[in-house]
Amino acid sequence: MSASRETTVQAWSSSPQAHLPRLVVGISGATGIAYGVRILELARKAGVQTHLIVTPAGQQTRAHETGLSAADLAAMADVAYRPADVGAAIASGSFRTAGMIVAPCSIRTLSAIAYSNGDNLLTRAADVTLKERRRLVLMVRETPLTLGHLRAMTAVTESGGIVMPPVPAFYLRPESVDDIVAHTAGRALELLGIDVPDQPRWGE
Numbered sequence: 704m705s706a707s708r709e710t711t712v713q714a715w716s717s718s719p720q721a722h723l724p725r726l727v728v729g730i731s732g733a734t735g736i737a738y739g740v741r742i743l744e745l746a747r748k749a750g751v752q753t754h755l756i757v758t759p760a761g762q763q764t765r766a767h768e769t770g771l772s773a774a775d776l777a778a779m780a781d782v783a784y785r786p787a788d789v790g791a792a793i794a795s796g797s798f799r800t801a802g803m804i805v806a807p808c809s810i811r812t813l814s815a816i817a818y819s820n821g822d823n824l825l826t827r828a829a830d831v832t833l834k835e836r837r838r839l840v841l842m843v844r845e846t847p848l849t850l851g852h853l854r855a856m857t858a859v860t861e862s863g864g865i866v867m868p869p870v871p872a873f874y875l876r877p878e879s880v881d882d883i884v885a886h887t888a889g890r891a892l893e894l895l896g897i898d899v900p901d902q903p904r905w906g907e
């Protein structure tokens with residue numbers, strides 16, 4: 704077992720789902736697919752099993768923003784699902800996971816999750832995550848924000864979700880876009896108790 708995997712198992716052992724290092728990752732059609740890609744990479748390094756759903760709009764941003772094919776992206780996860788497959792394992796609360804990250808999260812997907820509209824497998828899996836009182840992190844990406852966007856963020860927060868816009872921390876003096884993406888992706892994973900080796904920290 705590698706050192707990073709050992710660290711991860713320790714991190715999980717304090718969680719109620721210690722024996723189940725499974726993470727659902729949703730990629731929707733906001734700009735910033737690099738965050739979702741980096742989360743898949745870091746989760747794999749940490750020995751966490753990933754379950755991926757990419758919306759059709761997410762596939763559009765993949766084509767605009769990366770050199771990855773749909774198959775390349777799917778291969779970065781342990782299991783990749785079709786968004787229309789609302790009967791997949793992750794659509795049920797009986798399939799135990801440690802939680803879900805949506806990175807990036809479009810306003811459309813945020814709104815669907817906020818109002819329990821399980822219209823595709825991503826939004827259904829997010830609703831399941833909330834109803835099972837598991838951790839849900841939404842990397843919402845839009846600016847500026849309307850009152851409607853803010854209300855949807857409030858509704859998700861009231862249901863127990865975590866709204867985490869991908870906002871860079873400049874005090875760490877990032878030297879590249881990659882540094883910024885890696886730091887934010889690492890913070891999202893740490894919200895689920897997943898240990899990220901080499902994560903830059905203030906004061907360390």
Ligand SMILES: Cc1cc2nc3c(=O)[nH]c(=O)nc-3n(C[C@H](O)[C@H](O)[C@H](O)COP(=O)(O)O)c2cc1C
Binds near residue numbers: 734760844845
């Ligand atoms: C290149 C590109 C960038 C986009 N960026 C954003 C964005 O940052 N935030 C957002 O809410 N929507 C953005 N959109 C629009 C969404 O893709 C669109 O609302 C879509 O219906 C979202 O669907 P989904 O939530 O099912 O992925 C973008 C679309 C494209 C093609």
